[in-house]
Amino acid sequence: MSEDYDVVIAGAGPAGAQCARDLASRGYDVVVLETEPEEQFPRTSNKSTAGTFPSMMTAFGIPDDVVMNYTDSVVLESPNDHFVQEQAGAVLEFADFKWFLVDDGREHGAEYRFDARVTAPIMENGEIVGVEYNGSEEVYGKIVVDATGPSAPLAKALGVSDLKRENHAIGIEYELEGVDVSHPGFADLTDAMMLRLDHNLAPGGYSWIFHTGEDTAKVGLCYIQNDIHERNAREGFTIDDYLEFWMETDPRLHGAERIEGIQHRGSAHIQPPGSLSTDNFVAIGDTVPTIDPLWGEGIHKGMKSARAAASTVDACLDNGVADTSAEQMALYDKLWHRDVAPRMDSRLLMTHLLYLAPNERYDTLMADLRRLDENTLAKANRGNKAAIARLLHLGDLPLLAELAQTRHAPGLGDVLKRGVDETANAVPTPSWFR
Template sequence: GAVLEFADFKRWLVRDGREKGAEYRFDARATEPITEGEGSNERAVGVRYDGDEEVYADIVVDATGPAAPLARKLGVCELQREHQAIGVEWEMEGVDVDHPDYADLTDAMMLRLDHHLAPGGYSWMFHTGGDRAKVGICYIQNESHERYGDEGMRIDDYLERWEAEDPRLADAERIAGEQHRGSAHVQMPDGLSTGGFMAVGDTVPTIDPLWGEGIYKCMESGRAAAVTADRCLMGDDSSAAATSVYDDLWHTRVAPNIRTRLTMTRLLYLAGNERYDRLMADLDRLGDGTLSAANGGSVRALARLLHLDDASLLARFAREHLLGSQPG
């Protein structure tokens, strides 16, 4: 296995961008888009940052993650709190990665569905070498979190609970500075672009709702935006119609099954811990093929994982997500 050093990767991206002619302005806080035109003719022509600083561009791209100051003000995407997933992760040393009571985590990634540790979400240990691992928790702050969570517990409390209870972490120490926390929205994007403007990464949001995998998906959205920008600049047209090519690429190449995956995610976190145990036993029995097919959205594979007594779960899902509000 391999672990991507996210900070090193970002430094490499900056270096590579500079070599290709990009100019970076660090510590510049974008506050709002500069626009021209009214109503449906409104288009972005630049960005206001750090108070009254301005920069103009043929095409503006919002890549600020869930902050989304430009996408929000342009009405491209409204991120909703009830769909917000929060996460925290520490790299730790002294982790017993091959504890006799647990599966061997050497060179492996472990995801755990357990509402006791991550109500309405999941927790993970990713081995990073030797006795080190990234240990984290994330959950969506929605009705499943309320149902399974404990009053007054915050995300750091759940991580501390895990550290206190899991024998693999008995001697583990958090490595100073090796902390990562943030949020992403698990929802259907309203829109992705408008005249002179595209939103990429978790601004839209692009993270895979089921298993995270945000970095790869977000990079893919950047590539789709680059292809679109190239086309717009070649044709000297960055109207809403021209930038909408990005929407097509996003829906067909970047996140093709987004609606199914959002539904699967909500259904998954609605289930209780006993149902998770049964799901894991089924997956063990049915083999990796069923898991990959279900992960790809195959209705046949998903049906093999459902049982008669899931009817009440599905009814609750329909009540909370289909009748109450539209998914995403």
Template structure:
């Protein structure tokens, strides 16, 4: 007899593990295949800073034990300015968080197979009917979900995702102790998540300091190899080299030390989504990619996409004669565009425009942000074009020309 399930999920990240939790709660027979070993999980995939917000914790029932530190503010910094927004947040212990999602899913009835590296789809009559893992092992399912993040072996093979190397953002982070969170001349970062725009430390991207309690913080940076990277980056400096340069030159780290074994690195693609689903198949999380293009919020977005996939699977599997064609699964596409990542396209162009701007323009942007009320700022963050227009200045014309040229060349 074939080894078979209602749903196969490849990858136990936030997206896949949440999809499995929801399907197990609805009593479906679901198996999650995860490439890492159970005894070290998550090791390589423990890649994220884990900055998130209360709606994620409440929506998905995440316990305080998975949170390293609760925060009160979000700070946006440029080379010479800063802007502080009162906004509750949480910095997760990403490893503990992933472990919680897995254990909770198992308690709800999901089957987990660790040490199970998915390599390719099993096809019958041009449709995926199962997956091959660890070389020759096979498992079959009515619906298959690729949640393997950027590796995406199934979504790529089926042509559902076309993750472009040129759109890949790479990130590195250290956890530090001895950080001076309230240095004169800088924003007070006590109980804050801070994002910094500046091509000196993160050419073509941004860097961050997330307070994790006491004098400890997660400190990292990421960038995409875009035009600003080509313009501002030192050719020989690696992403690790950029982080070291920041640690060596910013007075907030003059007495800081790295906490042993607490280093995280990874990548995600900042681009438009692919086709999201096809017959018997859905792609979720960073496989799509679902991550917010502007600020890199991928955890909540990924989990919401996992939930949307579970809802679509439920709708297909409930009838006495279930059908799982692309048309049946198109509910997932609809939910993705309306609930999971609304305005993804406008946030993509906002991100592209933002990372093309100069350090001086970042300073003037932060000065302007300090003059807007909370309602206007919320509209800007939600992609409202009229609100964003208030941020534009006459000398942005050359930036817009550069942006349009870039759009036509890609």
């Protein structure tokens, strides 16, 4: 086995495996180090609901046979109301999807080493030149990519990633059968991805039901472990308790049973990214973190970050004259902010505002969503501040003020101020005064 590569990638998640696919198909020598044994992969890293949209499937050539169910709509639920948006989607079988990325990368020439736990960077003259794995093994690369998700052993050691405990979000999900997806009094969840805002079930976060066909569904919840969660939390409840509680109290889940042996859990950080690269190094996917803060869409975002990293490698190693200095690698940062997660600050603001809001405000939000036209909603979802302001009410000013005082939105004071100003100015009709 060679111990010198163009690129060493740590982690075979959607981000790392996609990066390997892109680089191998361009002719680079790539090795991926994955901590799990091949015969069990992905046992502990089979963590995702894996809801995604056709844009991802097309952009990355993902085949139909990793899809569990194609969906037609996205449903947002509050405690007493809901909003339906017609929107095509796909719920992937996450393990099959991960294996497709690995197999396709291998066909293009990427090398995989399983059972290879990356522990530390190998440094020369203050720069990373390779990685240590399994304690004593070493492998070298012109460029090293950390795609290990939140564990981020390389990015942390290099000071690229500063993942903060108060921004740590955790998620859990069961696959269930016997789910009543068209229960009277609720939105029809047949072929739908449903996201529910309800502090009783997911304090400071949200819960979901993703239909996977017939009477089966992926059912889960996540929340950020911060003081908004604490404020709404039930004494002594763990995240597992919340999911059990939902199953006991929601009539759609009364007859449901867990499909044996299937459980997904994981974590991500909801925070601004900080730096993304340094000499000979980039961090991609949840390592940075890239996940969309609002609705947890991490697969497509992670794969886009992988593609931005592959383009950066290409720019730095092409022409036979390698320049992998921090200045050159910073191309990745530019691509990330432009193409992968534009307007991250606005989306973080929306996220914190949403989770800070009380349950009653969620019911009003559903009415607001129905009232606004699709174009405005699409703009708000992209982080357009004027469109976001149209979802706000004068009664939200105390919430905005509280958010401005908290540490949940570091560096967002400016955005908040604009949000408050726009809110105050965006009161076009009396219907805004509730």
